[in-house]
Amino acid sequence: MLSQKNNLFSIALITSLAVGITSCGGSTPTATVKVDGSSTVFPISEAMAEEFQKANPGIQVTVGISGTGGGFKKFCAGETDISNGSRPIKASEIELCKKGGIEYIELPIAFDGLSVVVHKENNFASCLKTSELKKMWEPAAQDKIKNWKQIRPGFPDTKLGLYGPGTDSGTYDYFMENTVGKDASSRGDYTASEDDNLLVQGVSNDKGGLAFFGYAYYEENKDKLKLLKIDGGSGCVAPSTATIADGSYKPLSRPEFIYVKKEAATRPEVKAFVDYQLAAANSKLISEVGYVPMPEDIMMLVRKRFSDGTVGTVFANARKGSKVKQLLEK
Amino acid sequence: MTTTPPSFESSDSEMFRPNRQLNKRVELVVKIVFATFAFVSVATTIGIVLTLIFETVAFFQEVSLWKFLTDTAWTPLFANPQFGIFVLISATFLTSVIALMVALPLGLLAAICLSEYASSDIRRWLKPALEILAGVPTVVFGYFALMVVSPFLKTFIPGLQGFNALSAGIVLGIAIIPMVASLSEDAIYAVPNSLRQGAYALGATKRETIIGVVIPAALSGIVASFVLAVSRAVGETMIVSIAAGQNPTLGLNPLVPVMTMTAYIVQVSLGDTPAGSLAYKTIFSVGMTLFLLTLALNIFSFWFVRRFREKYD
Numbered sequence: 230m231l232s233q234k235n236n237l238f239s240i241a242l243i244t245s246l247a248v249g250i251t252s253c254g255g256s257t258p259t260a261t262v263k264v265d266g267s268s269t270v271f272p273i274s275e276a277m278a279e280e281f282q283k284a285n286p287g288i289q290v291t292v293g294i295s296g297t298g299g300g301f302k303k304f305c306a307g308e309t310d311i312s313n314g315s316r317p318i319k320a321s322e323i324e325l326c327k328k329g330g331i332e333y334i335e336l337p338i339a340f341d342g343l344s345v346v347v348h349k350e351n352n353f354a355s356c357l358k359t360s361e362l363k364k365m366w367e368p369a370a371q372d373k374i375k376n377w378k379q380i381r382p383g384f385p386d387t388k389l390g391l392y393g394p395g396t397d398s399g400t401y402d403y404f405m406e407n408t409v410g411k412d413a414s415s416r417g418d419y420t421a422s423e424d425d426n427l428l429v430q431g432v433s434n435d436k437g438g439l440a441f442f443g444y445a446y447y448e449e450n451k452d453k454l455k456l457l458k459i460d461g462g463s464g465c466v467a468p469s470t471a472t473i474a475d476g477s478y479k480p481l482s483r484p485e486f487i488y489v490k491k492e493a494a495t496r497p498e499v500k501a502f503v504d505y506q507l508a509a510a511n512s513k514l515i516s517e518v519g520y521v522p523m524p525e526d527i528m529m530l531v532r533k534r535f536s537d538g539t540v541g542t543v544f545a546n547a548r549k550g551s552k553v554k555q556l557l558e559k
Numbered sequence: 560m561t562t563t564p565p566s567f568e569s570s571d572s573e574m575f576r577p578n579r580q581l582n583k584r585v586e587l588v589v590k591i592v593f594a595t596f597a598f599v600s601v602a603t604t605i606g607i608v609l610t611l612i613f614e615t616v617a618f619f620q621e622v623s624l625w626k627f628l629t630d631t632a633w634t635p636l637f638a639n640p641q642f643g644i645f646v647l648i649s650a651t652f653l654t655s656v657i658a659l660m661v662a663l664p665l666g667l668l669a670a671i672c673l674s675e676y677a678s679s680d681i682r683r684w685l686k687p688a689l690e691i692l693a694g695v696p697t698v699v700f701g702y703f704a705l706m707v708v709s710p711f712l713k714t715f716i717p718g719l720q721g722f723n724a725l726s727a728g729i730v731l732g733i734a735i736i737p738m739v740a741s742l743s744e745d746a747i748y749a750v751p752n753s754l755r756q757g758a759y760a761l762g763a764t765k766r767e768t769i770i771g772v773v774i775p776a777a778l779s780g781i782v783a784s785f786v787l788a789v790s791r792a793v794g795e796t797m798i799v800s801i802a803a804g805q806n807p808t809l810g811l812n813p814l815v816p817v818m819t820m821t822a823y824i825v826q827v828s829l830g831d832t833p834a835g836s837l838a839y840k841t842i843f844s845v846g847m848t849l850f851l852l853t854l855a856l857n858i859f860s861f862w863f864v865r866r867f868r869e870k871y872d
Contacts, residue, residue: 368638390720395826396636396838417634417641420722420806420816421826427801430705431816434713434721 260498265293266300266313269400270485272518273339273506274313280514281505288498298322301488305329310493311503314486315341315403317544332491332540336531337553338506340521342444342473342482343404346454348436353377353384356458356465359480362408365391365439371416377437391419392431392440404441407480429453444468445519473521476552484544484553485520491540507532523553530557611850614843621837627844633807633818635841636827642841644848646809650724650817651849654799655792657728657813658735662788665732666739667781673740674747675769686744693737701801704730709802722804722816731798735788742787746780747773779868786860790853796821820849 264274271294278290295303297314304312305326318326318335326333345362347354354377361380364370377384393415394401405415420431425442432438433453447456447468458465461479472478487506493499505511512522523531534557543556619627622642630643669689673682708726713719719726750773758768774781804816805826818826827842 371632371634371637371639414638417632417637417639418806418808420804422805423826427705431721431804434709438721 260288260496262288262290262311262499262502263293263309264290264311264313264487265295265303265309266311266488267297267315267485268294269297269315269341269403270313270338270487273485273515273520274311274487276514276518277506277511278502280511281502284505285498285501288501290502301325304333304488304490305331307331307490310490310496310499312488314488315483317486317547318488318542320545323542323545333488333542334491334494334535334538334540335542335544336487336489336503336507336535337484337523337527337544337557338487338531339485339515339523340473340482341400341403341485342468342478342521343400343441344444344447344468345439345441345457345459345481346432346447347440347457348432348438349453349455350436351455353387354439354457356460358460359408359462362459363410365389366393366405366415366419367409368414368416371418374416387437390431390435390438391416392428392435392438393419393421394425394428394442395421395423400441400443403483404481443519444470444473444521445516470521474524474527482521484523486544489535491538494535494538503535507535527554527557530554608850611843611847614840615847618837618840618844621840622844631809633823636838640837643809644845646807647818647820647823647845648848648852649809649811650799650803650807651793651819651821651852653724653811653813653817654728654731654803654819655789657725658731658792658795659785659789661729661732662735662739662792663785666736666784666788667743669736669740670743670747670781671769671774673744675765675773686741689740690737692733693741695734697734697795697797698801700730700734701727701798704798704802716814718814720804720815722802722806723814724803724817725813727799727801727803728813730802731792731795734795734798735791738791739784739788742784743777743781746777746784749780750776779864782867783860783864786856786863790856793852793856794821794849796825800825820845824849 264278271292274290274292278292282288282290292313293300293303293309297316300309300312300314301318301322302325303309305322306329312333318333345357357380364380365374374380375389377387377389380389393404396415401415409415420428422428422431425446428440428442429446429450432440433450439457447454456467458467459478459481460466461481463479466472466478468478468482473482476482487503489499489503494503507528509525509528512528515522522528543559547556627642627644630641631646632641633643633646634641673685673689677685704726705722708730709719709721709723712726716725754772754776755768758772763771799819800822803819803822805818805822806816807818807823808815823845824842827838
């Protein structure tokens with residue numbers, strides 16, 4: 230009896246293996262969701278995809294990193310189902326998608342707030358203007374701006390030590406774009422590391438240090454760092470989950486987007502994956518990878534937008550500083 | 560089943576005619592297998608060198624060799640790209656020299672202690688214990704330098720920054736002690752006892768014997784270990800990327816952050832650099848420089864060891 234059971238078991242095993250092999254061979258592919266785009270949104274997609282695939286073994290989610298622009302190119306050519314964007318779609322890309330006959334549903338999924346921090350014992354700086362950040366970081370500052378007193382007359386004679394992510398990072402791009410200006414480039418003589426933990430170490434060991442990185446890294450290392458308020462023209466605001474979420478932390482917070490192809494959204498696997506990304510229960514994954522989840526009232530609007538299948542963009546033509554909620558309610 | 564004892568009478572017994580044919584075939588297969596392995600490693604080396612050469616040539620089509628050698632800043636990824644390789648070479652040189660100032664004396668003294676003073680029992684324990692150091696991942700050494708050594712040094716060196724060449728160099732030195740100690744110890748241990756006995760017979764003390772006879776006799780082995788240690792210090796990556804900071808500064812000040820050649824390669828490789836871009840090519844030009852430096856060191860050591868090898872047979 231027992232051996233018969235074993236036999237049955239091994240037959241079952243062998244057939245299932247055989248089925249597994251043939252299905253890998255490509256004759257009957259598993260359902261695949263193709264995601265591509267921004268490297269900034271990538272960590273969110275990757276975390277979501279990982280957990281989603283664990284829960285849905287039959288569905289495969291591939292996440293590429295072509296950058297927001299590269300992602301839209303593929304998306305509008307019909308090659309991908311979802312495009313990640315660390316900015317709203319541009320006019321030229323809207324045109325491109327129109328040509329390709331691609332309709333898209335625009336969904337903000339998280340906020341990213343860049344935090345500027347200094348050494349814990351720094352007692353003179355508490356709020357910096359974006360123009361002062363520009364003075365520190367612009368290319369012309371190289372070999373010239375080396376002291377805090379050059380930044381603002383009231384600051385003491387303390388050596389300035391700069392720490393930041395390297396040029397490949399989306400964080401670098403966004404920070405430079407919003408402080409230094411359009412060409413989004415910086416001086417070359419700062420301590421650059423793609424490892425944010427090293428940046429935390431660097432600035433916490435340097436009395437004149439200043440660094441910037443995602444808000445999550447500040448949260449994690451609160452005890453070692455002093456967070457600066459940023460004055461983007463309308464007063465000093467410190468980043469926090471609340472100020473990042475409501476957009477009052479300017480100009481260093483921004484929404485992150487996914488763009489879902491309307492046609493693909495009817496496919497059950499794509500719909501399931503997007504629903505998974507928008508689910509309230511999964512928002513902790515967003516904070517785990519270093520971003521700020523959108524407040525629940527906004528997420529309700531986002532979910533509604535997806536289930537209604539509302540196509541087009543409301544963010545592309547929005548004025549700078551518009552609130553995400555108001556845009557979605559329109 | 561009955562067993563018939565083999566007959567020893569006739570010389571054409573089955574037992575005494577080994578199957579040479581099979582042996583030859585096995586031999587051939589073994590030869591082919593080993594030749595394949597050898598070929599794979601040689602081909603890999605050639606492939607690496609060719610890749611380095613092609614990308615480096617492509618790099619120098621965009622950046623002049625003159626700029627590469629004379630610029631005083633290394634900022635290839637930024638708005639004003641500058642390609643002064645000496646910024647990276649000076650940092651590599653600085654951390655390596657500090658590392659060697661730690662590793663060579665300590666490693667050599669450890670080797671002498673192990674082979675000349677320690678009893679065989681102690682030696683049996685001490686040597687593997689020392690070699691455990693070599694098994695510590697260099698990432699751990701890097702964070703050790705950053706979180707323990709730097710803050711400690713800071714208590715009595717006021718100008719020291721959080722990231723600095725000094726602590727990276729010191730810990731790098733600690734990391735290569737086992738290499739120096741182990742190889743030198745082998746060389747010292749291999750010095751024939753008759754030489755020591757001769758020295759004692761002439762009335763030399765133990766210290767005199769070691770300094771005057773044993774060390775000179777083992778010199779070629781010791782120097783070989785030193786040169787290997789230098790190569791290792793020059794090529795070491797994680798410790799200097801973590802603890803030395805990644806800030807390209809020209810000069811030999813050990814108190815400030817520096818960026819070594821390997822640290823630069825790590826920094827660029829960690830991001831998603833598009834293949835074919837100038838940033839991508841700089842990795843190879845830096846890699847080529849590193850390769851040439853290490854090659855020169857190895858050629859030197861090869862020459863030195865051959866020139867000064869002493870034979871006792």
